[in-house]
Structures are given as structure tokens and as C-alpha cells.
Amino acid sequence: MSQIELRNVQRIFSVGGEEVHALRDIDLKIGNGEYISLMGPSGSGKSTLLNLLGLLDRPSSGNYLLDGRDTTTLNDVEQAQARGGKIGFVFQSFHLVSRLTARENVELPLMLSGIPIAQRKSRVADLLAEMGLADRLDHRPDQLSGGQRQRVAIARATVTEPELILADEPTGNLDSKSGGEVIDILERLNANGKTLIVVTHDLDVGDRAHRKLKMVDGLLAKDLRSNAA
Amino acid sequence: MNSRDIFRYSFQSIERSAGRTSLMLLAMAIGVAAVILLTGLGEAARRYVTNEFVSLGTNLVIVMPGKSETAGGAINASFTGSTRALTIEDAIATTRHANVVGVAPLVVGAATVQYSGLEREVPVYGATKDMLSIRKWRMAEGQFLSESDWTLATSICVIGSTVSEELFANSSPIGQWLRVGESRFRVIGVIGNTGTSMGVSTDEVVIVPVASAMTLFNTDSLFRLLVEANSRESIDSVRLFVSNTIKARHHGEEDVTVITQDAVLATFDDIFNVLTFAVAGIAAISLAVAGVLIMNVMLVAVSQRTAEVGLLKAVGAAPRQILAFFVAEAALLSLFGSLIGLGVGLAGSWIASRYFPSIDMRPPAWAVFAGVLVAIATGIAFGIIPAQRAAKLNPVEALAKAK
Ligand SMILES: Nc1ncnc2c1ncn2[C@@H]1O[C@H](COP(=O)(O)OP(=O)(O)O)[C@@H](O)[C@H]1O
Ligand SMILES: [Mg+2]
Numbered sequence: 001m002s003q004i005e006l007r008n009v010q011r012i013f014s015v016g017g018e019e020v021h022a023l024r025d026i027d028l029k030i031g032n033g034e035y036i037s038l039m040g041p042s043g044s045g046k047s048t049l050l051n052l053l054g055l056l057d058r059p060s061s062g063n064y065l066l067d068g069r070d071t072t073t074l075n076d077v078e079q080a081q082a083r084g085g086k087i088g089f090v091f092q093s094f095h096l097v098s099r100l101t102a103r104e105n106v107e108l109p110l111m112l113s114g115i116p117i118a119q120r121k122s123r124v125a126d127l128l129a130e131m132g133l134a135d136r137l138d139h140r141p142d143q144l145s146g147g148q149r150q151r152v153a154i155a156r157a158t159v160t161e162p163e164l165i166l167a168d169e170p171t172g173n174l175d176s177k178s179g180g181e182v183i184d185i186l187e188r189l190n191a192n193g194k195t196l197i198v199v200t201h202d203l204d205v206g207d208r209a210h211r212k213l214k215m216v217d218g219l220l221a222k223d224l225r226s227n228a229a
Numbered sequence: 230m231n232s233r234d235i236f237r238y239s240f241q242s243i244e245r246s247a248g249r250t251s252l253m254l255l256a257m258a259i260g261v262a263a264v265i266l267l268t269g270l271g272e273a274a275r276r277y278v279t280n281e282f283v284s285l286g287t288n289l290v291i292v293m294p295g296k297s298e299t300a301g302g303a304i305n306a307s308f309t310g311s312t313r314a315l316t317i318e319d320a321i322a323t324t325r326h327a328n329v330v331g332v333a334p335l336v337v338g339a340a341t342v343q344y345s346g347l348e349r350e351v352p353v354y355g356a357t358k359d360m361l362s363i364r365k366w367r368m369a370e371g372q373f374l375s376e377s378d379w380t381l382a383t384s385i386c387v388i389g390s391t392v393s394e395e396l397f398a399n400s401s402p403i404g405q406w407l408r409v410g411e412s413r414f415r416v417i418g419v420i421g422n423t424g425t426s427m428g429v430s431t432d433e434v435v436i437v438p439v440a441s442a443m444t445l446f447n448t449d450s451l452f453r454l455l456v457e458a459n460s461r462e463s464i465d466s467v468r469l470f471v472s473n474t475i476k477a478r479h480h481g482e483e484d485v486t487v488i489t490q491d492a493v494l495a496t497f498d499d500i501f502n503v504l505t506f507a508v509a510g511i512a513a514i515s516l517a518v519a520g521v522l523i524m525n526v527m528l529v530a531v532s533q534r535t536a537e538v539g540l541l542k543a544v545g546a547a548p549r550q551i552l553a554f555f556v557a558e559a560a561l562l563s564l565f566g567s568l569i570g571l572g573v574g575l576a577g578s579w580i581a582s583r584y585f586p587s588i589d590m591r592p593p594a595w596a597v598f599a600g601v602l603v604a605i606a607t608g609i610a611f612g613i614i615p616a617q618r619a620a621k622l623n624p625v626e627a628l629a630k631a632k
Binding site: 084 | 230231233234238241242245246536537539540541542543544545546547548549550624625628
């Protein structure tokens, strides 16, 4: 069984009476622990696809099976639970809550899933230490560099130990050095068995993945696997 | 997620956005303080009037000459027909009842009083011994009128302390002869300062025996007859007795009006209840205004924090959890706001009572509780619409709203 299976997935937005086909008929299977890069021109539907995979959005037609279960039948609460437990999202613009400290930001998913505060504290501290942020626990996002913020965001995405990590241009707002550090961390997570899907415009970053998907105009144009997996 | 987490998260939000928070706290505080101060003012007015009445004496049955057109005890009702006199003999007859502990006939007029070249225009009361206890007056010096034949016009008088000061300066007036109108009266006592009662201060009056006053003012009728019952319970039987006694003496005609102080007080109580509720209504409107303000500020907060809501959804928040955060935030804001308002309101009424000791502005307990509870309920109720808006946000669109 594949971890992810998309069958005839379409996503159509209607903008001012006109229909925009962001995804046209996508079929895709992804296994546990894969490392995938998703590339393609701007507007080709990469983010739309990632949002669907992350259960932030629903397909207009077709089916999305996550761990064998058809997600299109899930209600709001079940979807929210799956987002909180199975999926970790990393965004280009970090999306940290600016009034909360690094520690509090990372705690959010645990708090929402009802983990007691004492357990939260130690798990978050350990994780941020792994990200090289042991001395930044009580800093607010505006007191952190871009690379540090993205590492806080990765910690938040992984604190619930999800099996699937989705990163939408995670290095897009970073210089090459901190971008490299962020990719290193993501690859380390993949090495530990997590499925990793990275949307990127950076060819070097894209080439490091074991499987390279290319999108053009809402369709999967290429699906290349390197043997050195 | 437990409620402590919800409130911690919401508290961090209000703690770390000072501008929005202080605006909402202010709105709530004003609403609650208004409830407390306005109802306190209403209560103060009620207490003031009630005290004025109680200072007339308690358990009183009051008889007025003439028949009131309106039944039921309005004081200034109009009177009809030629008024038959209410006489001293009528008053004497009303003393013959086991439950009557005091009878005070009263004649009121004004006269010029004169002593060694100084003169003054003063209210003159014709009274008897029981007036002292019924009106709860105290003597500063000498004695009040003593028990005697009410029909005897003796030439003695009791004067108020202001009259005493103005005519006798620092020397004692006791034993001195005072000219009142065309007659001379010997001063036997000075009434102590008892404050005002129904607008007239006892400091400024001269009191003579009731028969003397009738001669002085050339009248054959009393102005009022005050009959004191021995208890609240016996007021009704005394009223009936007084009314029947006088009717019998007036050949079966009901030509006097008999009211009880109770009835008058009850009327005023009704009026002040209406007043207090009206004032509370005005205050409630200010709470509603605070609620609308809270709603608008929360709506702004939700739109400012759209990206945060999107993020919360992305990391697993269910719509109900988002709803809980924003409702908890509105609840905390209205709780803190109303506690501030409670403090300001109570402090305000305390300060007012200090500067105007005669006005007791303590708010009624129900108004304090209702004010705070209504404020919190309003805050929550008006917080629900913005919270629902937040809970319904589409996560992808919300995340795209990032600054
Ligand atoms: N919420 C939306 N409403 C309307 N059109 C949208 C929306 N989201 C994406 N699109 C359209 O769908 C297409 C794919 O967008 P997107 O997935 O963001 O592309 P990419 O991430 O590859 O740059 C674009 O044409 C975009 O304008
Ligand atoms: Mg995109």
C-alpha cells in the first residue's frame, strides 16, 4: 500500500466566473520514506498540489488516499486531526506566530492535540536543541534570523512526529548558507524514515531528491527516479 | 486541549497586544462603572427621601382637615367643600385607645418674634408635649412643653437654636420673655440641632402650646394631627379608630383625611423602584455599546490574525478549537474590563459619599452582580460572531494573507 495515492485529482478554482484548472487529472503514488522534489514554472500548480496533500484543501474531483484511507470522506475535525498527527508543513515564509516565543510556537501542535504541558516542555526543548537552537528557546521570531526561523518552523512541523513532511519552497526566503542548513535538516528527517516532499525552484536542491517530479500547467510532466536511493 | 491551554493562549494574545486590549477594557469598564454609579445614585435618592420621611417619626397616622378627592394618601391632593374644623377636642378624643402612644396636634403659622430690639420673622408651631418624642427632637437646654390641658393658652415657648443665637446671642434665653406677634411668651427651652425635616429646620422655629397658637393665628382648626401607634402592626387599627372617632364627633361626616406614613412611604418606594430600573436600563445600554465595540474590535483582531488562524489550522486546530480561542479571549477581556469597572464604580461611589456625606451612593448588591454578569455575558455573546468567522476561515486562503 502506498502512503499517498492520488486518483484523477482535479482542482478547479473559479475566479470571477472563469474556471482556473490548477490541477488537471493528477495520478500519483508515493511510498513511505520517499524523498521527492517538486519543480516547475510559477503557476504550474505545485502549491495547490502540496496543499491538497497536506489536507489544507480538497480536490474538486478525484480521490486522495492517505495511508489507504480516502480523505475526501473525512469531516472537518478528522481532517484537522490528520493534519495535526500525520503531516508536517513547512512554508516559504515560515508562518511563525509573532507574539509567541520559539518554544511556544513549537508547542502549538502538541497543545492542540492535548499533550500535557510538562511533556510538551521537555520534548520541545530537546527538539530545538537538535535544531541548534538550544539558546534561542525564549526568543520571539523577530529576534531570530531567517534560517533560525525556518528551523523553528521545521521543529514545529516535526514535533508531533508525522510520517509526511511537506515543504513549499522552504529555502525561498533564505540565503544559500542557511538554505543549505535547512535542507540538511530536512534530509536528516528523511534519513530517519519520514516521507519528504520539497517544492523548489532551486535546481541544486531539486537534484538532491531521489525522485524528481516536474509540473507544467497543472499536469505532472516528468517523474524521474534516481537509482541511488 | 484543555481549558487551561485555551485560556493561556488567549491570555498571551491579550497580554501582548496592548492597544487593542486597553480599548476593550476601557469600553467594558465604563459600562460596568456606569451601572454601579447610576444605580448607586438612584439608591441614594431613594434613601434620602425615605430618611426624610422616617425623620417625621415612625408608625404615624396623620390626620388633615378636609376630604381628599383622591383616596390613598397623596399629600398634596386637593380638598373640596367648606372645610370643617379639626379641633383640639378631636385630638383629645383620639388619645383614648390602647395602641395610641402619643398624640400631637399641630398648628402652623408665621409670626414676627422680638427681643430687646432685635426681631425676626419665623415659623411658629403650636404643639403639645408628645411632639417632642414623635418628631424625635432633642432639647439643647431647658424643657419642652409639659403635659397640661391642651385647651389652655399658656404663655410659654420653646425656641430653635438659631433663633436663640440670633436674639439672645450667647446669653441663656431661659426665663426671658419673647414677643411673638402681639403676645409675650416666656422661653422655657431650646431645641437642639436635629437637621432639617421636610425642608424646615427646627433651628429656626418657635414652638408655643397649641391653644396659644390658635389664638395667635385666630384659627379654630388644627393644621395636622399626628397620632403615633405603638407598633407597625397596630397602625391599621389605630387609623380606623382615629377615622371613626373623628367621624362620630363630626356627626357622621367623613370630613377629614387620614393617611398613614406607611402608605406614603410605599408610594415613594414604587416611584424610586421605577427610577432605579430606568437608571439601570440606561446603564445596560452602555453595556450593550461596550458589547458592540468588543465585537468590532474582535472582528478587526480576527482579520489581523488571519494568517495565525491559517497556521493554527495547518498544524491541526479544529474549527471548534479556533472558536474556543477567540471566545475565551472575549471572555477574558470582558472579565478584566468589568473587574476594572467594578473597582472604578465602587471607588467612585465611595469618593462621592466622602465629599457629600448626606448622599449615600452605595450601589445595591443586585446591581453590582448583575452589572458584572451582564458585562461578561455581553462580551462572550458579542465575541461569538468574530470567533465563528475565524473558525470558518479557509486555511489556504488564510495562510496567503500573511503580511
Ligand atoms: N485560491 C485560488 N483562487 C484562484 N486561483 C488560484 C488559487 N490558488 C491558486 N490559483 C491558481 O492556480 C494556479 C496554480 O497555482 P499554484 O499552485 O499556487 O502555483 P505554483 O505554486 O506552482 O506557483 C495558478 O494559476 C493560480 O493563479
Ligand atoms: Mg507556489
